[in-house]
Amino acid sequence: MAAPTAEVVRRAPKALLHDHLDGGLRPATVVELAEASGYDGLPTTDPAALGTWFRDAADSGSLVRYLETFSHTVAVMQTEEQLTRVARECALDLAADGVVYAESRFAPELHIDGGLSLEQVVEAVLAGFREGEAEAAAAGTPIRMRALLTAMRHAARSREIAELAVTYRDSGVGGFDIAGAEAGFPPTRHLDAFEYLRRENAHFTIHAGEAFGLPSIWEAIQWCGADRLGHGVRIVDDVQVGDDGVAVLGRLADYVRDRRIPLEMCPSSNIQTGAAESVAAHPISLLKRLRFRVTVNTDNRLMSGTSMSREMQLLVDEAGWTLEDLRWVTINAMKSAFLPFDERLELIEHVVKPGYAALGA
Ligand SMILES: O=c1[nH]cnc2c1ncn2[C@@H]1O[C@H](CO)[C@@H](O)[C@H]1O
Numbered sequence: 001m002a003a004p005t006a007e008v009v010r011r012a013p014k015a016l017l018h019d020h021l022d023g024g025l026r027p028a029t030v031v032e033l034a035e036a037s038g039y040d041g042l043p044t045t046d047p048a049a050l051g052t053w054f055r056d057a058a059d060s061g062s063l064v065r066y067l068e069t070f071s072h073t074v075a076v077m078q079t080e081e082q083l084t085r086v087a088r089e090c091a092l093d094l095a096a097d098g099v100v101y102a103e104s105r106f107a108p109e110l111h112i113d114g115g116l117s118l119e120q121v122v123e124a125v126l127a128g129f130r131e132g133e134a135e136a137a138a139a140g141t142p143i144r145m146r147a148l149l150t151a152m153r154h155a156a157r158s159r160e161i162a163e164l165a166v167t168y169r170d171s172g173v174g175g176f177d178i179a180g181a182e183a184g185f186p187p188t189r190h191l192d193a194f195e196y197l198r199r200e201n202a203h204f205t206i207h208a209g210e211a212f213g214l215p216s217i218w219e220a221i222q223w224c225g226a227d228r229l230g231h232g233v234r235i236v237d238d239v240q241v242g243d244d245g246v247a248v249l250g251r252l253a254d255y256v257r258d259r260r261i262p263l264e265m266c267p268s269s270n271i272q273t274g275a276a277e278s279v280a281a282h283p284i285s286l287l288k289r290l291r292f293r294v295t296v297n298t299d300n301r302l303m304s305g306t307s308m309s310r311e312m313q314l315l316v317d318e319a320g321w322t323l324e325d326l327r328w329v330t331i332n333a334m335k336s337a338f339l340p341f342d343e344r345l346e347l348i349e350h351v352v353k354p355g356y357a358a359l360g361a
């Protein structure tokens with residue numbers, strides 16, 4: 001099968017499970033919001049230069065340094081108007097890129113410095129998603145948005161944020177997540193939150209196996225009960241590939257594959273934080289070949305200067321992916337969405353499959 005063209009990749013329906021709201025602002029919006037609110041900490045007020053600055057600063061090879069860049073975006077997401085605008089633009093930008101379903105995550109506790117309550121933060125973001133959905137539908141590029149509420153793994157508010165996720169589960173919140181520096185902050189620190197969510201029949205994903213290896217993945221699954229893994233790239237440490245190409249899986253990798261645990265993989269982000277060498281060498285292609293439940297994601301569009309189309313195009317250009325592969329990861333993502341089963345089926349059958357069929361897959 002010939003490699004899909006850039007136009008085909010752009011038009012292909014996409015599903016996005018791992019995208020940070022505070023990592024996806026338009027550079028021009030960061031500049032405007034900083035100016036209007038009096039935030040004078042930006043390294044430059046030229047939008048193009050600021051976009052480059054984020055990419056370069058995030059290109060540090062270290063997750064901790066990468067995360068430092070978020071201080072500038074979080075600084076301009078402290079009022080209801082700011083949060084609603086950022087959320088609306090997020091939905092519009094994703095829809096324009098061919099994304100038909102997206103889960104966008106953010107940490108409510110990072111947005112209360114201006115005096116908002118956690119509830120006000122969540123409601124402002126959900127209002128922005130609704131606005132963006134309505135405008136995108138009117139523009140002929142419908143998208144369905146869900147929020148994931150993140151708790152910061154170094155902090156101590158995870159139980160509270162988990163309760164917030166349950167409170168808003170029928171109003172646009174799909175589930176819960178923990179993020180932030182991984183080394184030194186194992187997911188079991190937040191066991192109370194995860195046990196609460198399981199008792200509530202609620203869904204959650206955990207950033208694990210990004211900056212730290214197999215023990216983090218093992219805890220996330222076997223102690224915490226994560227539905228999905230954020231990144232999970234280091235699961236390849238439990239896969240041995242012989243010279244003949246035959247792969248032998250360890251018990252944890254076997255478990256992840258047997259149970260169809262979704263891996264929210266983010267190639268460009270992983271290269272920036274040093275979790276992978278290059279797109280060509282990224283474990284995602286091996287894991288796809290071994291039929292793990294692989295998905296493709298953006299993580300932070302601003303910090304990586306990326307989009308879903310760009311991540312997919314990189315896999316096509318540098319790792320030999322086909323349109324069939326893109327269709328497969330899109331269906332994997334829809335199957336793994338924190339959305340009711342009937343809504344997932346509807347999107348797969350009525351949007352994703354016909355969309356790829358029209359493109360020749
Ligand atoms: O790849 C990542 N790994 C871990 N944490 C992350 C990553 N990207 C963003 N955040 C963290 O999640 C918070 C809420 O969205 C962001 O503020 C950032 O600190």
Ligand SMILES: [Zn+2]
Pocket residue numbers: 018020179207230299
């Ligand atoms: Zn992430």
